[in-house]
Amino acid sequence: MSDAIRTNTGQWSLVVLRATQNSVKVWAGTLFSTLKMPDHARIELVSPDHTVVHEITKADWNRPFSYLRKRFYVTASFDNLQPGTHYKINFLRRIEAIEGVRDESWQQLRTGQFETLPAQLPDSSQKPFTVGFGSCFYNHRDGGQAAGSYKALYDRGDEAVKPAITFLTGDQVYLDIGFDSLSFVNSEIRQRVADDYALHWQALGSILNRGATWMLPDDHEYWNDYPFYDSLIPTLLTLKIKQVRETWSRAAYDGVQRVQQSPRLDFFKLGDELSFCLADLRSYRDQHSFLPDADFDRLTHWARSLTAPGVLVIPQPLIVEENKTERNLLSFKQQYQQLIEALGESGHDIVLLSGDVHFGRIAVASLGPQGGRLIEVIASPLSNLTGLNGIATATPSFKPKKFPDPTLFSIPGWSAKPVRYDKSFAVSTKKGWPLSAYPKARTREHFMTASFNRDDNGEVRLKVNAWRVRERDSENLPARDFDEYEINLK
Numbered sequence: 001m002s003d004a005i006r007t008n009t010g011q012w013s014l015v016v017l018r019a020t021q022n023s024v025k026v027w028a029g030t031l032f033s034t035l036k037m038p039d040h041a042r043i044e045l046v047s048p049d050h051t052v053v054h055e056i057t058k059a060d061w062n063r064p065f066s067y068l069r070k071r072f073y074v075t076a077s078f079d080n081l082q083p084g085t086h087y088k089i090n091f092l093r094r095i096e097a098i099e100g101v102r103d104e105s106w107q108q109l110r111t112g113q114f115e116t117l118p119a120q121l122p123d124s125s126q127k128p129f130t131v132g133f134g135s136c137f138y139n140h141r142d143g144g145q146a147a148g149s150y151k152a153l154y155d156r157g158d159e160a161v162k163p164a165i166t167f168l169t170g171d172q173v174y175l176d177i178g179f180d181s182l183s184f185v186n187s188e189i190r191q192r193v194a195d196d197y198a199l200h201w202q203a204l205g206s207i208l209n210r211g212a213t214w215m216l217p218d219d220h221e222y223w224n225d226y227p228f229y230d231s232l233i234p235t236l237l238t239l240k241i242k243q244v245r246e247t248w249s250r251a252a253y254d255g256v257q258r259v260q261q262s263p264r265l266d267f268f269k270l271g272d273e274l275s276f277c278l279a280d281l282r283s284y285r286d287q288h289s290f291l292p293d294a295d296f297d298r299l300t301h302w303a304r305s306l307t308a309p310g311v312l313v314i315p316q317p318l319i320v321e322e323n324k325t326e327r328n329l330l331s332f333k334q335q336y337q338q339l340i341e342a343l344g345e346s347g348h349d350i351v352l353l354s355g356d357v358h359f360g361r362i363a364v365a366s367l368g369p370q371g372g373r374l375i376e377v378i379a380s381p382l383s384n385l386t387g388l389n390g391i392a393t394a395t396p397s398f399k400p401k402k403f404p405d406p407t408l409f410s411i412p413g414w415s416a417k418p419v420r421y422d423k424s425f426a427v428s429t430k431k432g433w434p435l436s437a438y439p440k441a442r443t444r445e446h447f448m449t450a451s452f453n454r455d456d457n458g459e460v461r462l463k464v465n466a467w468r469v470r471e472r473d474s475e476n477l478p479a480r481d482f483d484e485y486e487i488n489l490k
Contacts, residue, residue: 014205167353449467468481
């Protein structure tokens with residue numbers, strides 16, 4: 001609405017969630033406890049030729065966190081959209097008329113924009129289909145840099161690298177940081193989880209309202225090494241108490257399900273040329289597996305059924321060493337091996353987009369005798385940990401040397417082959433200083449973009465760029481960290 005009142009609306013959120021070729025889902029509301037629930041609000045979907053209005057009454061609002069009476073949200077779905085089309089979103093509330101003071105009016109709370117998925121993969125004469133992705137956002141010293149750099153690239157960047165959609169692959173919030181984690185009081189645990197989400201969603205707002213966003217949780221959406229609680233980290237010692245653990249787990253799960261709206265599994269395709277799968281490999285772990293059997297079967301079925309290159313989005317990488325201190329995917333050896341076997345069965349290349357490990361890196365490994373390859377691209381962190389927690393920062397690892405790691409297991413019919421690491425496509429690092437906010441060497445804050453199109457020979461072309469969050473070029477766009485990485489997929 002062009003005549004909507006504009007005011008300071010920084011505590012409201014508008015998130016464009018998953019989009020398809022013909023639909024979109026939108027999340028709107030507030031995660032702050034200080035705002036009044038509107039009696040009447042609306043979400044407007046604006047296209048070049050018409051506007052569709054989703055009306056919201058007081059009865060439509062939901063609570064993002066159980067047992068907390070403040071904070072509220074609503075989701076709205078819009079269908080019958082056109083593929084590859086740009087749309088705007090407006091979130092407004094009605095301000096009632098006051099006799100002699102003002103007429104009834106509408107206040108614009110937040111705006112957003114997105115594109116529906118294209119019907120097929122663009123060819124070389126068109127702008128590519130670009131995914132922005134990142135992980136590990138610790139808000140303490142971000143200062144708006146992550147969202148500001150993403151906003152600049154989305155709003156003013158070259159069309160060849162402008163993200164159409166976004167994948168946030170874990171640790172969008174750090175719920176287990178700080179000595180307030182030691183609280184034994186249920187209400188304090190719930191309020192701390194909700195407050196952390198409010199601050200992080202406020203800081204990430206310019207990412208969440210630009211292009212459809214899929215979010216996958218990792219452990220810090222819950223606690224370090226979730227769902228296990230055998231850690232000796234001092235701030236997590238209260239997890240040994242069942243009542244604390246259950247309250248914390250429930251509040252964190254509310255955040256994943258109601259705020260992040262994370263899918264357990266999600267799939268979409270761009271024509272017959274490229275297939276995507278997103279999998280939450282964190283929330284449903286037990287002692288023996290990272291996904292329940294039925295869901296794991298759906299994931300491996302997707303991999304075995306590929307008729308074109310695939311893109312797998314998960315919160316932890318596959319090309320890893322065994323971790324003795326906390327669990328990675330390799331800790332669940334049976335499902336890990338079965339997943340790798342399934343990924344290699346079609347003979348098509350798999351692009352894996354992931355995070356978690358606090359460094360950025362591209363690695364290429366063989367996927368068995370059918371000739372497929374695993375192109376693993378890690379983007380982490382969006383914002384580094386600081387202070388005592390800064391001991392968890394990291395620089396790129398170039399191990400294991402072979403994949404699958406022959407020292408741990410073998411797959412019948414496969415031979416372990418060297419992993420190709422090109423250090424020129426690892427995100428750069430900075431030194432740490434013991435008495436500073438960053439006591440250890442660390443990877444520069446960044447996000448990445450992965451662009452896909454069909455080249456003149458009909459092959460799928462992938463281009464990857466890494467963008468520094470805290471450095472800008474002469475046009476105030478995020479600076480590139482390394483030269484563009486290119487590879488043809490089969």
